[in-house]
Amino acid sequence: MIPLVADLTTAVGEPYGPYVHRGATSQDILDTATMLVASRALEPVLADLARTERALARQAAVHRDTPMPGRTLTQQAVPTTFGLKAAGWRSLVLDARDRIIRVRETLPVQLGGAAGTLAAFEAYGARSATALTEAYAREAGLAAPSLPWHTLRTPIADLAGALAFAAGTLGKIGEDVLTLSRTEIGEVAEGSGGGSSAMPHKANPVRSTLLAAAARRAPQLAATLYGCVAAGDERPAGAWHAEWEPLRELLRLTGGAARDAAGLAEGLSVNAEAMRRNLDLTRGLIVSERLSAVLAPRLGRARAKELLTDLARRAHAEGRPLSELLTEEAELKDMDLATLTGPAHYTGFAGVLTDRALERR
Template identity: 75%
Template sequence: MTSADGDDTGLLAPGWAGSPAATATGDTAWLQALLDAEAALTRAQAVLNLVPSGAARAVTRAADAGRFDVRSLAERARAGGNPVIPLVGDLTKAVGEEYGEEYGSYVHRGATSQDIVDTASMLVAARTLDLVLGDLDRTAAALARPAAEHRDTAMPGRTLTQHAVPTTFGLKAAGWRALVLDARDRVRTVRDSLPAQLGGAAGTLAAFGAYGASDPTALPAAYARELGLRAPDLPWHTLRTPVADLAGCLAFTAGALGKVAVDVLTLSRTEIAEVAEGSGGGSSAMPHKSNPVRSTLIASAARRAPQLAATLYGSMAAEDERPAGAWHAEWEPLRDLLRLVGGAARDAVELAEGLRVRADVMRAHLDLTHGLIVSERLSAELAPVLGRARAKELLTRLAAEGRPLAEAPELADVDLDPTHYTGSAGALTDRALERR
């Protein structure tokens, strides 16, 4: 077998394969995060004079993912149910062989496996969310351009798939941008709140007191500072707010980007063709096609994300002080969510920056209903003259006849131009674009 004997390279996951998020959430990245957590724990204890500073330096130097066999760790993790158990043995051995057994004895001192896995999860999440934040900012900036440029570009407003009344593409793009900014703000809030995890075997910090800490409660904050994470208020082994917050913001982001994607998918259909992706993908059998691939992949992520988030929410029902199964059930869906949203955010940048708008097609589509797209306005204007019932009867009859309203003598003096009936779309677009 080739490809590193079956490593998950994303063959069936084009939405994230090859993206920065794929690297940030790969096995090597998770392994490095586990090692970063172990090294930071030793450094934090050194700051509080619980271990020699030389031991902290030794563990930090040894904590390099390139020195360890990730496949072997994964296979040996089956015995104890998590990768930290074999990793601690390998890291202890590496430190002992290079710096002496005494320094090796300080690896993982006082911690439990969940402290390290949870902290590593927060590190991986933080690093991935930083990528997502950058891409959401770029997407919002890219969407601001067509929103401003097409502030007054009229197009059919569609409700329940049918033409309703005119709107503008500027307002549509401004709405997309607003959703992207909503997602960015949620991601930023969660990113800044991600905590380290440290509680020891049952969340009491007892082992650190046994090892000589005069105030073990000072250690989690020192640990968090070493990692650039927030200091936890309490150990959260079965208080899974941080994971639930991640689930929520990631699922929201997938949905927000999904809204943009499905609108583009609809508007880029051959028979509509009001927009197009800048670099459509080809077909293996039909050379005339230019598929909206970026939108397709984003829409795929949006459909998968809620189910992954549901698993993470379900794991909040975690029994006792440390759970059996609920915690373990989080690892894969959390990584999948981070990968999917990271890939979707990168695709959204390409989609927004390359989007092509066909204003002439939008204008032509306004005439497909032969003037009926402004029937709402006609009803309001004719009611004072003809009475509400007669006005409705007239418009209903003209619609049934299927002839252009411009040919109706009763409407000879009425403004039927759909571009004159976009309401406050321009003002709403301006207001939306003020947001930063």
């Protein structure tokens, strides 16, 4: 600040030079500058989040009823739809957007003077701390705080939380795409993957990888900023200074993640045939939950569980589909087993939930 004040004083000349930095302290200027940088940096982040959510909304609408395996703890659980998965991704992106918008709207100027009392401004003739701060905020295009926040670091903590949440949200999308684009699964693919230096056949999911990496780095950067909330005295030594590098890096990291997420969502290729093929990997056992619900009233809960447990074992041991084994059970001869064992017929309210999610703007 010292050379900056000298240069500004020279630049404005007389009679304005004596008014440069009169009453303020270095932290007033640097904190305000930080808020201005953050506000400007969040603009492209929000633009890229908007691109991402629009692309995901299109995917959710197109694939509203496209069945695919739902996976829990890495294993196929019950069928779901890709539309519902994409709608879930979009919901997270909108959550991140809303948090960033709220934080951006409240980013404040800093004005407190040497120890947060505005004493020098009063000595130079200011009659109202509120009017002074509000005038400064209007000029800067930022919010007017109720108090100087030299050691009240809520704005930085809120910004850190919104950025880390956004990075984690986009990392969730990246992690899912990394899983679904595995060679053995092949249900989605990045529109333009990265090449390999040694293996010409590979199309690496580069954007998803960058999102996953950002999601792992962001929480630690935010943790440093949260640690700086414990700032001593009326102006701190160390806590404030420790904010500068992690906040700058967190803004850059989240901005890059938002850009990569937009490119990923807009170019994502969905392989509905692979999804349908993978639904058959369990030989029909992916709908065992449904069969339990249907057979329990007919056979009794204990008998239904015993039967399905035995048939599941046989499906694995004999390599036969569950539907075929069920047709051999005399107790079930009159049932529509084709419908009951069809994964596409057991996606619950996925379509309705997708529709509801897409109503959100």
